[in-house]
Amino acid sequence: MKKDGKKTKSIPTNVEENYSMDSRLINGKNITNKWDYSHHVTAPISSSTTFRLDSVNRGAQGFMQFAHTKEFKHTDPIYIYDRLGEPNKDILEENLAYVEKGETAVSFSSGMGAISAVLGVLTKSGDEIITHRTLYGCTISLFNNWYPRYNIGIVPVDLTDPKTIKQVVTEKTRVIYFETPANPNLDLIDLKEISSIVKEINKNRNEDQKIVTIVDNTFATPFCQRPLEFGIDFVVHSLTKGIGGFGTDMGGVVIGPEKYRDILLLYRKDFGAVLNTKSAWAILTYGLPTVALRQRRQVETAQKVAEFLEKQPKVKFVNYPGLKSNKNQKIAKKQMRDFDGNFAPGSMIYFALKGDDPRRIGAKFMDWIADNAYTMTLAVSLGHTRTLIEHPASMTHSVVPPENLEKRGLDLGGVRLAVGLESAEDIIKDLKLALKNI
Ligand SMILES: *Cc1c(COP(=O)(O)O)cnc(C)c1O
Numbered sequence: 072m073k074k075d076g077k078k079t080k081s082i083p084t085n086v087e088e089n090y091s092m093d094s095r096l097i098n099g100k101n102i103t104n105k106w107d108y109s110h111h112v113t114a115p116i117s118s119s120t121t122f123r124l125d126s127v128n129r130g131a132q133g134f135m136q137f138a139h140t141k142e143f144k145h146t147d148p149i150y151i152y153d154r155l156g157e158p159n160k161d162i163l164e165e166n167l168a169y170v171e172k173g174e175t176a177v178s179f180s181s182g183m184g185a186i187s188a189v190l191g192v193l194t195k196s197g198d199e200i201i202t203h204r205t206l207y208g209c210t211i212s213l214f215n216n217w218y219p220r221y222n223i224g225i226v227p228v229d230l231t232d233p234k235t236i237k238q239v240v241t242e243k244t245r246v247i248y249f250e251t252p253a254n255p256n257l258d259l260i261d262l263k264e265i266s267s268i269v270k271e272i273n274k275n276r277n278e279d280q281k282i283v284t285i286v287d288n289t290f291a292t293p294f295c296q297r298p299l300e301f302g303i304d305f306v307v308h309s310l311t312k313g314i315g316g317f318g319t320d321m322g323g324v325v326i327g328p329e330k331y332r333d334i335l336l337l338y339r340k341d342f343g344a345v346l347n348t349k350s351a352w353a354i355l356t357y358g359l360p361t362v363a364l365r366q367r368r369q370v371e372t373a374q375k376v377a378e379f380l381e382k383q384p385k386v387k388f389v390n391y392p393g394l395k396s397n398k399n400q401k402i403a404k405k406q407m408r409d410f411d412g413n414f415a416p417g418s419m420i421y422f423a424l425k426g427d428d429p430r431r432i433g434a435k436f437m438d439w440i441a442d443n444a445y446t447m448t449l450a451v452s453l454g455h456t457r458t459l460i461e462h463p464a465s466m467t468h469s470v471v472p473p474e475n476l477e478k479r480g481l482d483l484g485g486v487r488l489a490v491g492l493e494s495a496e497d498i499i500k501d502l503k504l505a506l507k508n509i
Pocket of ligand 1: 181182183184207209250254287289290308309310311312321322323
């Protein structure tokens with residue numbers, strides 16, 4: 072809030088045309104009415120859970136303004152209580168919406184907080200959600216363990232063939248939900264194709280029956296892919312991963328049309344999965360300004376590592392959108408592009424080793440790395456400074472029983488490699504040793 076009504080700094084109005092996203096990520100949206108910190112170079116941390124309200128009148132005004140985005144768009148915010156909104160989260164949200172090219176962003180305490188919130192506001196008892204068959208393990212768990220009690224149907228299908236939607240869609244379908252590249256097998260789904268099929272179906276539906284598309288863009292980060300540009304309605308992220316980038320803070324975000332901002336804020340207020348202010352500050356200060364720098368390096372390294380793995384006789388297959396051998400590379404080339412339009416196939420690799428007992432051989436390989444590799448750490452998560460390796464079938468995706476792995480597009484011995492910031496040559500050196508020792 073500006074005491075003297077002055078702008079924090081006068082900046083050119085045509086920043087978007089004249090400056091690259093690289094520079095804009097670092098300098099941010101630059102002008103915000105969320106906080107007056109014109110003499111700070113870095114935004115200060117706000118860690119107040121409650122805010123002084125001056126008068127009962129101002130308090131009443133604050134409660135009136137809450138979740139009335141359109142009506143009070145040009146009014147300075149009146150902060151009341153952290154769970155309703157506070158400066159660090161608000162500034163982070165402005166910048167997250169900006170980088171994903173969305174109208175609005177609402178932050179949550181974790182990726183799962185964001186996913187359950189966007190689905191929470193878009194569905195009710197009796198509705199159905201069509202999903203891709205391969206999803207992050209906890210999202211599968213959310214659907215399998217909790218949605219039956221809300222009487223919300225989940226229809227997992229193979230969305231790598233988007234026409235499947237036409238076969239399974241019903242009057243009850245409200246949401247199409249997927250990840251591309253999918254966690255962990257890196258299935259690629261055509262964003263444009265999905266959104267045009269859904270728009271076609273929606274033509275004949277009333278407003279309250281229209282189907283909404285949601286993409287979990289965590290694997291790609293906005294650096295590599297911006298699904299809203301392809302007609303997708305909502306993007307969700309785990310900020311814990313590539314956007315946060317340092318493995319120090321959990322967070323999540325929903326980015327989408329502004330008309331949903333108020334209901335998302337209301338949901339967050341009442342269900343309570345609020346992003347911690349200190350985490351919002353860390354993601355705003357460290358994560359977001361460095362996402363382009365980190366991702367560019369990680370993509371370059373992942374390409375080299377994937378090409379190396381593909382040539383190894385002990386390797387059964389490698390899934391990486393940057394490989395020519397990838398049967399869906401056409402889709403990746405269409406939709407995985409950095410801010411300057413360069414092909415940006417991400418930092419995640421999924422592969423498996425040859426052998427009669429895939430689980431044993433995969434585990435042996437990863438155990439060797441856990442004990443001996445300097446550049447790789449056996450750990451879940453991704454988009455970290457360090458390269459992380461894990462076994463989805465026994466870790467992130469252990470919610471899927473062994474007999475269903477294949478149905479979910481997973482391999483018993485599949486290895487997920489999340490490339491960090493080390494040198495490609497060093498990672499390859501350690502992989503070479505690991506392969507020699509199995
Ligand atoms: C990690 C992850 C999530 C969940 O995020 P949290 O911040 O751990 O709650 C969701 N989707 C994908 C693709 C993920 O990798």
